[in-house]
Amino acid sequence: MGRTKKVGPAARFGARFGATLRKRFADIERAAKAKYRCPICESKRVVRKAVGIWECRKCGYTFAGGAYTPWTRLGEAARRVARSISRRASA
Template structure:
């Protein structure tokens, strides 16, 4: 069996391959580890849509829904 990209469970064979690939791409981008722009800690994550914060230094920033561009 060839190694490929990590796929997500939960969608099964529904919705078509194009939608599943888009969902996988967005979900992996959303869940990746990020460093805080202030303190450099890896505890930087999304609180709500467009709101990103660091749990260590309480730094908050507004960004896009699935990623933050600093």
């Protein structure tokens, strides 16, 4: 294959869909296929199992996260809200 420096994993689409879209797709897919650190066992073995479902290949810990990354800014905000609500409920 020729030069795929810019589009990386989106190179498989050839000339289709336009360069901008392919570049955007490449960024997202790179993030989705990367390995992340497990919040339980700390090993870098968390992989995307399905959209929004992440699993640690070492300890088996499975959790809900973002569609393309295990943690999102919106998810963090939601966690904060959930924590403050549960604190209020128990007080």
